[in-house]
Amino acid sequence: MSKDDTTQTVQDNASGDSALIEKLKKHKAANAGINETKLPDTGITASWPKFKPHHVWMKAQRLSKKNPHAVMDNYLPLICKFDGEKMTLEEFKSLIPTDDVLHLTGEVMGDDDEEGNEGNVLH
Structure with missing residues (x-):
């Protein structure tokens, strides 16, 4: 894992959900x-x-x-x-x-x- 990969993971975790999880949550909500x-x-x-x-x-x-x-x-x-x-x-x-x-x-x-x-x- 490069330093950039580690930084991105920390940023995703610090802000809550990753972009992928946010996208999936939006999909689920749109299909409620x-x-x-x-x-x-x-x-x-x-x-x-x-x-x-x-x-x-x-x-x-x-x-x-x-x-x-x-x-x-x-x-x-x-x-x-x-x-x-x-x-x-x-x-x-x-x-x-x-x-x-x-x-x-x-x-x-x-x-x-x-x-x-x-x-x-x-x-």
């Missing part, structure tokens, strides 16, 4: 709020934070153990509320129909930009 969608089969409103913290995804992966196909089934009930209520994983798996799960997966993990999806039958 809630997204929601009405599930097509049940008519339930599902909601989730616009800023989805990574630790929730990591928890879903841990719950899935060695089954990568189960990650989304674990993630959705962790990140979403349904008509304002949380559901357990078992409730989610047994009570939410497949059409609603597929719709919700697309909404939560999909791209907000509809442009360029002309050939995608789901859009």
Whole structure:
């Protein structure tokens, strides 16, 4: 580490957060709020934070153990509320129909930009 690198680190720490941390905090603040969608089969409103913290995804992966196909089934009930209520994983798996799960997966993990999806039958 050069003397200039050390000086910059000291200056960043003395003024609070580094430029990187400030940028990330601004991004998080700009993405505050809630997204929601009405599930097509049940008519339930599902909601989730616009800023989805990574630790929730990591928890879903841990719950899935060695089954990568189960990650989304674990993630959705962790990140979403349904008509304002949380559901357990078992409730989610047994009570939410497949059409609603597929719709919700697309909404939560999909791209907000509809442009360029002309050939995608789901859009």
